[in-house]
Amino acid sequence: MEELKSYFENAKGIGVMATSDAEGKVNAAVYSRPHFMEDGTVAFIMRDRLTHHNIQSNPHAAFLFVEEGPGYIGRRLYLSKVREEENSEVLDAISRRPHAGPPGDHRFLVFFRIDKVLPLIGS
Secondary structure, three states, X not given: OHHHHHHHHHOOEEEEEEEEOOOOOEEEEEEOOOEEOOXXXXXXXXXXXXXXXXXXXXXXXXXXXXXXXXXXXXXXXXXXXXXXXXXXXXXXXXXXXXXXXXXXXXXXXXXXXXXXXXXXXXX
């Protein structure tokens, strides 16, 4: 896990979170790098939008990260939701950007277990 944490702390690039609802309708959204927690989970900050809605009925997600630069280098994380917190102190403490949403805008810190890690290309 430390190697993966170090990778995400140092790599620059773009991430995409893929989820689906209970009926299998797929969504993909741009997301920042995961936050690595002391308990071995990874966490993502989510607003109350489609990605967050989807994981309420289907706890499985995939996070694809593409590094900046030439070629196709990156990682794919296969995830299962384990819990979440709404507008918590932990969320505020780890946020890389100040909360700039409108008053009453809810943010969730969603924790995932990493089920599998693959390179961007290949298995």
